[in-house]
Amino acid sequence: MYELKDHDIIFIFTGPNGAGRKTVAQMSGDTLGMKQVISYTTRAPRSSEVDGQDYHFVSKDEFIAAERNQEFVEVIEIDGNRYGVKEQDVADMLQKHGAIYLVLNRFGAESLKQRYGRKAARIFIYADLKTIVKREEERGDSPELIDRYTSHYDEEMAYKDHCEHIFENLDLAHTVFDLTKTLDDNYLHRNLVDKD
Ligand SMILES: Nc1nc2c(ncn2[C@@H]2O[C@H](COP(=O)(O)OP(=O)(O)O)[C@@H](O)[C@H]2O)c(=O)[nH]1
Numbered sequence: 001m002y003e004l005k006d007h008d009i010i011f012i013f014t015g016p017n018g019a020g021r022k023t024v025a026q027m028s029g030d031t032l033g034m035k036q037v038i039s040y041t042t043r044a045p046r047s048s049e050v051d052g053q054d055y056h057f058v059s060k061d062e063f064i065a066a067e068r069n070q071e072f073v074e075v076i077e078i079d080g081n082r083y084g085v086k087e088q089d090v091a092d093m094l095q096k097h098g099a100i101y102l103v104l105n106r107f108g109a110e111s112l113k114q115r116y117g118r119k120a121a122r123i124f125i126y127a128d129l130k131t132i133v134k135r136e137e138e139r140g141d142s143p144e145l146i147d148r149y150t151s152h153y154d155e156e157m158a159y160k161d162h163c164e165h166i167f168e169n170l171d172l173a174h175t176v177f178d179l180t181k182t183l184d185d186n187y188l189h190r191n192l193v194d195k196d
């Protein structure tokens with residue numbers, strides 16, 4: 001098993017769907033030079049999604065085989081689809097990059113925190129429900145999908161106070177600025193300078 005080194009850090013972006021977790025994570029990741037660990041899923045790719053970039057899209061049989069082989073840190077079923085993060089991917093990415101991030105729901109955030117302890121920091125990204133619905137509509141989600149997401153809103157919000165860092169994502173530039181500063185000051189110490 002890969003031994004975690006002192007400077008290894010795993011950021012877990014969590015919060016309600018549509019709050020902007022992926023957007024904020026990717027922008028902060030680019031700014032701070034961090035890499036994302038991509039989950040495996042049995043759900044079908046959406047038209048805009050790319051295999052290996054958004055998810056590793058696999059068949060149910062492939063997923064179950066990997067699960068039996070105990071390759072996943074955690075597995076979750078959401079609306080009939082399975083999602084999981086492979087332990088080996090986390091180890092490889094840490095070894096290569098030192099600082100990595102994932103975008104997970106609250107169950108995944110909790111499992112990874114349990115597994116990696118103080119090496120894992122949970123970042124809760126949220127917005128009010130009305131704003132989220134508007135963003136999901138603009139993102140092109142169907143009314144059925146939006147209903148499904150909003151039905152989990154309160155449960156996801158209840159996880160807020162368990163997280164190490166909490167950001168309301170209203171103005172995107174502000175969120176990313178505050179977040180990158182927090183991560184740099186507390187963990188990465190890359191001394192980002194504001195060149196504006
Ligand atoms: N626990 C867990 N959650 C995941 C994993 N991969 C993705 N998720 C989260 O599960 C939800 C998946 O919902 P989905 O409808 O596919 O939305 P999307 O992937 O966010 O566009 C999202 O909240 C993801 O952030 C994983 O490996 N484990």
Ligand SMILES: Nc1ncnc2c1ncn2[C@@H]1O[C@H](COP(=O)(O)OP(=O)(O)O)[C@@H](O)[C@H]1O
Nearest residue numbers: 017018019020021022023135139169170171172
């Ligand atoms: N601060 C923001 N202001 C306006 N739109 C945003 C903001 N943050 C994210 N978005 C947009 O909202 C939608 C949902 O963001 P996304 O990152 O996909 O959310 P999540 O990963 O939490 O489901 C995307 O279309 C994204 O471009």
